[in-house]
Amino acid sequence: MRNSLPLVAPVRGFSEEEFQLRTHRAQVQMAEQNLVGLLLMTEPEVRYFTGFQTLFWQSPTRPWFVFVPALGKPVAVIPAIGAQLMHQTWIDDIRTWSAPTPSNDGISLLVDLLLPLSTSRARLGILKGHETSLRMPLGDWEKLVESLPGLQMVDATNLVQGLRMIKSPAEIEKLSYICSVGSEAFAQAPEFIAVGMPLEEVFREFRRTAIALGADDAPYVVGGADQGGYSDVISPPSRRPLKVGDVLMMDTGCTWDGYYCDFDRNWAIQRADDQAKRAYDVLWRATQAGIDAARPGNTSRDLYLAMSTVLSEMDGSGGDIGRLGHGLGMQLTEQPSHAAFDETVLKENMVLTIEPSLSYGNGLMMVHEENIVVGPITSRLLSTRAATELPIIG
Amino acid sequence: MRNSLPLVAPVRGFSEEEFQLRTHRAQVQMAEQNLVGLLLMTEPEVRYFTGFQTLFWQSPTRPWFVFVPALGKPVAVIPAIGAQLMHQTWIDDIRTWSAPTPSNDGISLLVDLLLPLSTSRARLGILKGHETSLRMPLGDWEKLVESLPGLQMVDATNLVQGLRMIKSPAEIEKLSYICSVGSEAFAQAPEFIAVGMPLEEVFREFRRTAIALGADDAPYVVGGADQGGYSDVISPPSRRPLKVGDVLMMDTGCTWDGYYCDFDRNWAIQRADDQAKRAYDVLWRATQAGIDAARPGNTSRDLYLAMSTVLSEMDGSGGDIGRLGHGLGMQLTEQPSHAAFDETVLKENMVLTIEPSLSYGNGLMMVHEENIVVGPITSRLLSTRAATELPIIG
Numbered sequence: 001m002r003n004s005l006p007l008v009a010p011v012r013g014f015s016e017e018e019f020q021l022r023t024h025r026a027q028v029q030m031a032e033q034n035l036v037g038l039l040l041m042t043e044p045e046v047r048y049f050t051g052f053q054t055l056f057w058q059s060p061t062r063p064w065f066v067f068v069p070a071l072g073k074p075v076a077v078i079p080a081i082g083a084q085l086m087h088q089t090w091i092d093d094i095r096t097w098s099a100p101t102p103s104n105d106g107i108s109l110l111v112d113l114l115l116p117l118s119t120s121r122a123r124l125g126i127l128k129g130h131e132t133s134l135r136m137p138l139g140d141w142e143k144l145v146e147s148l149p150g151l152q153m154v155d156a157t158n159l160v161q162g163l164r165m166i167k168s169p170a171e172i173e174k175l176s177y178i179c180s181v182g183s184e185a186f187a188q189a190p191e192f193i194a195v196g197m198p199l200e201e202v203f204r205e206f207r208r209t210a211i212a213l214g215a216d217d218a219p220y221v222v223g224g225a226d227q228g229g230y231s232d233v234i235s236p237p238s239r240r241p242l243k244v245g246d247v248l249m250m251d252t253g254c255t256w257d258g259y260y261c262d263f264d265r266n267w268a269i270q271r272a273d274d275q276a277k278r279a280y281d282v283l284w285r286a287t288q289a290g291i292d293a294a295r296p297g298n299t300s301r302d303l304y305l306a307m308s309t310v311l312s313e314m315d316g317s318g319g320d321i322g323r324l325g326h327g328l329g330m331q332l333t334e335q336p337s338h339a340a341f342d343e344t345v346l347k348e349n350m351v352l353t354i355e356p357s358l359s360y361g362n363g364l365m366m367v368h369e370e371n372i373v374v375g376p377i378t379s380r381l382l383s384t385r386a387a388t389e390l391p392i393i394g
Numbered sequence: 395m396r397n398s399l400p401l402v403a404p405v406r407g408f409s410e411e412e413f414q415l416r417t418h419r420a421q422v423q424m425a426e427q428n429l430v431g432l433l434l435m436t437e438p439e440v441r442y443f444t445g446f447q448t449l450f451w452q453s454p455t456r457p458w459f460v461f462v463p464a465l466g467k468p469v470a471v472i473p474a475i476g477a478q479l480m481h482q483t484w485i486d487d488i489r490t491w492s493a494p495t496p497s498n499d500g501i502s503l504l505v506d507l508l509l510p511l512s513t514s515r516a517r518l519g520i521l522k523g524h525e526t527s528l529r530m531p532l533g534d535w536e537k538l539v540e541s542l543p544g545l546q547m548v549d550a551t552n553l554v555q556g557l558r559m560i561k562s563p564a565e566i567e568k569l570s571y572i573c574s575v576g577s578e579a580f581a582q583a584p585e586f587i588a589v590g591m592p593l594e595e596v597f598r599e600f601r602r603t604a605i606a607l608g609a610d611d612a613p614y615v616v617g618g619a620d621q622g623g624y625s626d627v628i629s630p631p632s633r634r635p636l637k638v639g640d641v642l643m644m645d646t647g648c649t650w651d652g653y654y655c656d657f658d659r660n661w662a663i664q665r666a667d668d669q670a671k672r673a674y675d676v677l678w679r680a681t682q683a684g685i686d687a688a689r690p691g692n693t694s695r696d697l698y699l700a701m702s703t704v705l706s707e708m709d710g711s712g713g714d715i716g717r718l719g720h721g722l723g724m725q726l727t728e729q730p731s732h733a734a735f736d737e738t739v740l741k742e743n744m745v746l747t748i749e750p751s752l753s754y755g756n757g758l759m760m761v762h763e764e765n766i767v768v769g770p771i772t773s774r775l776l777s778t779r780a781a782t783e784l785p786i787i788g
Contacts (some may be wrong), residue, residue: 064716128533130496139522
């Protein structure tokens, strides 16, 4: 590993004031929308309002619930195995059961909590919209709805995602740190990438490097390598050895304290053909157009159009990826989407990926990606900008 | 790292025959239950029937669907970004859309596929039961149900989980390999664990070791360390340095080719008190009782009772973990649960964790865990059995 200065990690966690502020902002909107509360059950939402952070969500066995009332602190309704950890957060009202209990996994606790609110068609906010899922058994959800006939379940996706899209200074500090770790890992990658190395080994060494540099983990490492480009960006790595003339792309989501970076790098192995160089150049400039367009007042659609204009020099389809970037934070991909359909107005402290892709040649594609934070007037890079020309390594 | 023989990884992926057999077995049961098909949308289920494997599921943005018909091959209804990868599987009928499209994320494609089946209250199997979730927006699910009034949505959780519980020889080979990698990583851990090392660094070095030894990743690394025991097993690691007299536990889910190991190890730092030694001994023998009881014909409840009998020498509560082990495979935790409520009959080729825990002293706990495969008569360890006495290291 290179002899570079170690990256200095910020403090883990958040102040209690941060959770108070998040809750207050939710409650202001809940009042406007006449909601008696929010019932949340997905990892980022539970963490956003409580600070409860654990890898244990990887186990699908137990549901976890947080209720954000119209007034007062959130209430946790969780498996007893999480009580000790939840007691370390700012939450006071923690209701637990011995989970798993398939016949009643938190349902009667939720009914006890919500039934008193269940009068005159009171409105309870839940997440039903784009990029959400129901992290509890559908059968249990149906039972819960049936037990609360006086509650109207209304969609609060925009409310919650709208809050989460704007990052706090402490969140931006975490995101900035993990982007620095990712940038340094990519900077060191040419030192271990060599012709003949199977892609699987490249990915393995990248993970080890990122973790050594300070990432808690590198859960998302994908990419491809083939002659003059690659044809897929979501496959697991193969044992195929890198060859002279390959274009190699690695895309990573590294994490620190529960926040992701998400960007990629492209390299040519020993030599690059003109087509690959040209694709790289078009993508570099498309990325720049996206970064330049990322100003408060512009929309995600504006970013998409700014990038598309440059991409159309070589290819108008934008590949099959469906969008040219997205939000970034506690999840690898968050709202908004840089796509024609998304008219989300950009605001200061949104953290975004700028991710143009293009198709060229015989079924090849290339993707660039950078991470930025929107400032008061322009945006600022969180990742170290990729080289202006396709780097030749190996 | 020690100079040990490298572990030899099996071949990645599965033969087409394996997917044919999985589909055939599902279809036999679908016929018995009078189902016109199964609609699946969660990662392990999509992978089980198609072989589609990608880390891209970490992005919550796009839903993915597989329909397993009563006869014939599964049909994939997926975002276009996955088409190239899905074409490498045994699936022929691949229907794609440019996702994300929040207004219609696969819904009209599903309606086109399912509406012809939608006659005379035909029964469509979906997952509504324990350990399942709805990995699509609830609002989209409601739209889909409304568009298919002739289809009765019935719970097929037992059908699908029942198939997945019994592992094939190729699955057992993958599980055996990743358990060997995990065992070797734990064997090497005492070489880098030292008094004064923050727990965060212990976890980081463990991850790097497991990946170097051949794990694709070590997504689940949790544990605790404190004087004479620990009080929590799901927290992220702290910066607290290891102290003389600590009991350190690390629990890991490492992955290889999409399959998990899940077991832990306990160590005392430089010295151990009698209480910690006794807890270790009781847990070692409880684990052995669980392993010995893991025979075809016994139930998960029998395993629970066999372990509880030993645990009651020191503590009858079994902590707040809710069960004493579970199934293992494509997920860190799968069916069944070793708990009083679970009367699942054990069968040959089930892969299980044996995971007794106990509470002792002033709020301390300890957990042991091993991984086994049930054989024709007895069970066989996949993890290298923990030392009989609490190892003193550091």
